[in-house]
Amino acid sequence: MTFYFEIVKTQGNARAGVLHTPHGDIPTPVFAPVGTQATVKAVPPRDLSEIGVPLILANTYHLHLRPGDELVRDLGGLHSFMGWHGPILTDSGGFQVFSLAEINRIDDQGVTFRSHLDGSKRRLTPERSVEIQQNLGADIIMCFDECAVPTDRAAVERAVRRTSAWAARCREAHPDDARQALFGIVQGGIFEDQRAESAAFLRSLDFPGYAIGGLAVGETKNEMYRTLDVTTPMLPQDKPRYLMGVGDPDDLVQAVVRGVDIFDCVAPTRLARHGSALTQSGRLNMRNLPFATDSAPVDPGCACYCCRHFSRAYVRHLVKAGEILGAYLLSVHNIHFLVEHMRALRCAILEDRLPEYAETFLRLYLRTA
Amino acid sequence: MTFYFEIVKTQGNARAGVLHTPHGDIPTPVFAPVGTQATVKAVPPRDLSEIGVPLILANTYHLHLRPGDELVRDLGGLHSFMGWHGPILTDSGGFQVFSLAEINRIDDQGVTFRSHLDGSKRRLTPERSVEIQQNLGADIIMCFDECAVPTDRAAVERAVRRTSAWAARCREAHPDDARQALFGIVQGGIFEDQRAESAAFLRSLDFPGYAIGGLAVGETKNEMYRTLDVTTPMLPQDKPRYLMGVGDPDDLVQAVVRGVDIFDCVAPTRLARHGSALTQSGRLNMRNLPFATDSAPVDPGCACYCCRHFSRAYVRHLVKAGEILGAYLLSVHNIHFLVEHMRALRCAILEDRLPEYAETFLRLYLRTA
Numbered sequence: 110m111t112f113y114f115e116i117v118k119t120q121g122n123a124r125a126g127v128l129h130t131p132h133g134d135i136p137t138p139v140f141a142p143v144g145t146q147a148t149v150k151a152v153p154p155r156d157l158s159e160i161g162v163p164l165i166l167a168n169t170y171h172l173h174l175r176p177g178d179e180l181v182r183d184l185g186g187l188h189s190f191m192g193w194h195g196p197i198l199t200d201s202g203g204f205q206v207f208s209l210a211e212i213n214r215i216d217d218q219g220v221t222f223r224s225h226l227d228g229s230k231r232r233l234t235p236e237r238s239v240e241i242q243q244n245l246g247a248d249i250i251m252c253f254d255e256c257a258v259p260t261d262r263a264a265v266e267r268a269v270r271r272t273s274a275w276a277a278r279c280r281e282a283h284p285d286d287a288r289q290a291l292f293g294i295v296q297g298g299i300f301e302d303q304r305a306e307s308a309a310f311l312r313s314l315d316f317p318g319y320a321i322g323g324l325a326v327g328e329t330k331n332e333m334y335r336t337l338d339v340t341t342p343m344l345p346q347d348k349p350r351y352l353m354g355v356g357d358p359d360d361l362v363q364a365v366v367r368g369v370d371i372f373d374c375v376a377p378t379r380l381a382r383h384g385s386a387l388t389q390s391g392r393l394n395m396r397n398l399p400f401a402t403d404s405a406p407v408d409p410g411c412a413c414y415c416c417r418h419f420s421r422a423y424v425r426h427l428v429k430a431g432e433i434l435g436a437y438l439l440s441v442h443n444i445h446f447l448v449e450h451m452r453a454l455r456c457a458i459l460e461d462r463l464p465e466y467a468e469t470f471l472r473l474y475l476r477t478a
Numbered sequence: 479m480t481f482y483f484e485i486v487k488t489q490g491n492a493r494a495g496v497l498h499t500p501h502g503d504i505p506t507p508v509f510a511p512v513g514t515q516a517t518v519k520a521v522p523p524r525d526l527s528e529i530g531v532p533l534i535l536a537n538t539y540h541l542h543l544r545p546g547d548e549l550v551r552d553l554g555g556l557h558s559f560m561g562w563h564g565p566i567l568t569d570s571g572g573f574q575v576f577s578l579a580e581i582n583r584i585d586d587q588g589v590t591f592r593s594h595l596d597g598s599k600r601r602l603t604p605e606r607s608v609e610i611q612q613n614l615g616a617d618i619i620m621c622f623d624e625c626a627v628p629t630d631r632a633a634v635e636r637a638v639r640r641t642s643a644w645a646a647r648c649r650e651a652h653p654d655d656a657r658q659a660l661f662g663i664v665q666g667g668i669f670e671d672q673r674a675e676s677a678a679f680l681r682s683l684d685f686p687g688y689a690i691g692g693l694a695v696g697e698t699k700n701e702m703y704r705t706l707d708v709t710t711p712m713l714p715q716d717k718p719r720y721l722m723g724v725g726d727p728d729d730l731v732q733a734v735v736r737g738v739d740i741f742d743c744v745a746p747t748r749l750a751r752h753g754s755a756l757t758q759s760g761r762l763n764m765r766n767l768p769f770a771t772d773s774a775p776v777d778p779g780c781a782c783y784c785c786r787h788f789s790r791a792y793v794r795h796l797v798k799a800g801e802i803l804g805a806y807l808l809s810v811h812n813i814h815f816l817v818e819h820m821r822a823l824r825c826a827i828l829e830d831r832l833p834e835y836a837e838t839f840l841r842l843y844l845r846t847a
């Protein structure tokens with residue numbers, strides 16, 4: 110069996126583990142940078158390896174539309190296509206269909222939509238989503254789900270119903286998790302009873318991992334934390350838990366404390382392209398004037414390529430001048446920051462000092478965030 | 479003496495040499511990629527080192543305006559600022575003033591213009607250009623010159639006169655070439671008598687190197703080659719010769735055969751950002767449909783990072799999707815291609831087989847260019 114999850118140590122609800130996949134072992138908790146179009150924006154794969162990125166995410170919706178999942182399959186799959194030989198996770202395409210495409214019709218069978226690229230008419234169903242993800246060949250694939258506004262009770266109830274029905278169909282389309290593990294996605298917005306209904310049904314399908322979907326899409330941070338408080342205990346202890354689309358450093362701490370193992374988010378690379386750097390003491394806007402003459406590294410304690418070789422003054426110059434190298438250097442830094450952040454959280458769990466570590470981190474980080 | 483030029487071998491008019499500079503030895507003939515705003519666009523310095531780039535060029539006009547040459551000086555100079563510890567050449571700013579800025583007045587003393595960034599009024603004179611370049615701290619700096627349309631006799635005559643007067647003032651402002659070598663620039667367009675007048679005057683100032691300016695700006699390739707035929711013999715045998723702004727692979731061959739040692743051009747990186755790859759058999763437009771399913775490297779014989787790890791299909795996908803990684807990979811490839819091209823030309827001179835090598839290269843390259 111090439112895919113399995115091993116818990117090495119727990120402290121409270123938090124867990125330090127190892128997720129074994131066909132393309133390598135992933136220490137958890139883990140943050141996955143997003144490579145939407147089969148590239149983590151601006152960062153070559155060898156930099157990801159050097160940083161020690163354990164897992165990346167790619168987007169099914171985007172790759173289905175361009176270059177096409179069958180082409181990727183014919184070229185040997187996503188790992189080979191993008192030159193990244195570590196673990197990959199693909200989402201189901203559902204979230205992008207609902208947020209990017211022009212929707213024609215949503216029914217219990219699936220979603221009909223128009224491509225945001227060329228307006229072509231497309232249809233995505235649970236079976237089709239699984240088939241596309243099989244073509245792409247990621248190590249972890251996701252059930253096709255419906256994501257609702259988490260505070261809209263009626264929408265959430267409908268989303269839970271559909272997500273359950275679609276999860277059953279995805280499971281049937283992908284019964285064997287040896288080469289690709291199919292994760293279920295718990296919906297339910299901020300409503301405990303809906304989360305419970307969704308989680309109970311998904312558990313009956315015995316997935317090798319469970320995602321918590323429908324968060325970080327409009328609710329407050331406290332609503333998100335309270336939802337995690339009630340939801341993680343509904344999930345199997347021995348399976349990995351993945352909180353989708355969350356990447357703020359403080360949210361990562363709060364979710365790890367509550368028992369989440371896997372995360373992904375576009376934030377570190379998107380922030381980088383907008384000139385922001387993540388540091389222990391909050392975000393830095395590298396456009397700020399005081400950096401113009403600052404010969405210190407972006408983050409003096411950091412060991413990434415950017416911080417080892419370049420000054421804030423240089424990075425500010427690149428950002429102000431619109432140079433690609435600025436986006437590259439800050440992307441490398443921000444990804445490195447989150448990888449180290451997860452390493453530190455894991456280490457704190459292993460050494461039974463997570464509460465103290467979390468408290469110290471949050472105090473420093475939120476002071477200036 | 480930290481700056482000197484050594485000719486290792488000649489064949490016909492062509493020369494294989496070594497240019498010794500305070501930041502390292504440059505084997506010649508050499509091609510310098512352009513780092514306009516203190517970054518070779520999209521390419522981190524460590525990639526330039528890995529490729530074996532012997533020299534880069536940075537633009538005085540751009541760096542004077544942003545981030546400012548005094549700031550660069552205060553931060554330790556351009557090498558330290560941009561994290562590139564190999565040799566750097568800066569141009570004089572003249573060409574950019576004439577091509578990018580809104581000119582208010584050109585007189586015998588200098589040029590008054592408005593910045594293309596913020597409209598601020600500025601003045602550049604020979605003395606000021608040298609001072610800015612001293613602040614930047616490149617290994618090779620250039621005389622402030624006037625570049626005219628090379629086929630416009632009246633404009634060329636005026637440009638030669640001004641360029642001579644300005645060269646004398648630059649020489650006076652920078653008499654010591656030990657740490658920074660000041661090169662003169664021969665103007666004269668396509669007119670042999672004007673080139674002769676310009677070259678004779680510059681030789682009287684005893685520069686450690688001589689550039690041929692005012693070419694590749696509108697004249698035909700044959701006019702450029704004929705101008706080189708007559709101009710290189712006017713320059714001292716024992717000093718390096720630099721043809722400014724030329725980087726087409728076939729032009730590099732033609733100019734090396736005619737005795738040029740140094741080149742720079744934005745072409746390899748600009749072409750890359752537009753999706754074009756340089757190869758022995760001409761340029762490839764990576765957007766072309768046949769590449770969509772092509773699992774071969776961009777250039778099967780190439781050993782660059784792009785060609786070692788990625789397929790044409792992947793690079794095409796990145797280019798079509800507008801991903802930064804596409805610009806990066808093709809920039810790395812194109813720079814690597816020109817570095818290897820110059821290495822091969824140097825090797826052919828050393829082995830007394832330049833005519834055969836040049837003939838073979840041009841036949842293959844121009845077939846599909």
